[in-house]
Amino acid sequence: MTTETPLRHWTFFSNHGHVLICLALNPDSRLRDVAASVGITERAVQKIVDDLEEAGIITRERTGRRNTYRLNVSVPLRHPLEAHRTVGSLLSIVMDRTAIKRIPSV
Numbered sequence: 597m598t599t600e601t602p603l604r605h606w607t608f609f610s611n612h613g614h615v616l617i618c619l620a621l622n623p624d625s626r627l628r629d630v631a632a633s634v635g636i637t638e639r640a641v642q643k644i645v646d647d648l649e650e651a652g653i654i655t656r657e658r659t660g661r662r663n664t665y666r667l668n669v670s671v672p673l674r675h676p677l678e679a680h681r682t683v684g685s686l687l688s689i690v691m692d693r694t695a696i697k698r699i700p701s702v
Contacts, residue, residue, distance in 0.1 A: 611636055615644045619654060619665045620687050623700050653683055666700045
């Protein structure tokens with residue numbers, strides 16, 4: 597029998613950041629696929645997408661029955677500690693340059 601304390605699960609990015617990364621990697625993603633990747637409900641993803649759209653970070657374009665998401669990588673980050681950086685600089689931390697160049701932008 598072990599007395600080790602289980603590791604607490606946490607990450608450096610919020611769910612908003614994870615959803616943003618998913619949409620940057622695949623702008624044609626279905627929200628259910630984003631939810632599965634992030635590990636949250638589809639409803640939570642919908643609320644996050646609404647937040648990102650309201651902040652001007654993403655734009656939804658309807659194509660038939662699907663949405664395509666365009667990113668505005670020049671929007672400054674929201675917290676005062678990071679406001680000197682943009683969404684694009686955040687994405688550059690986790691994406692390679694060729695993937696960033698392929699991001700559909702507003």
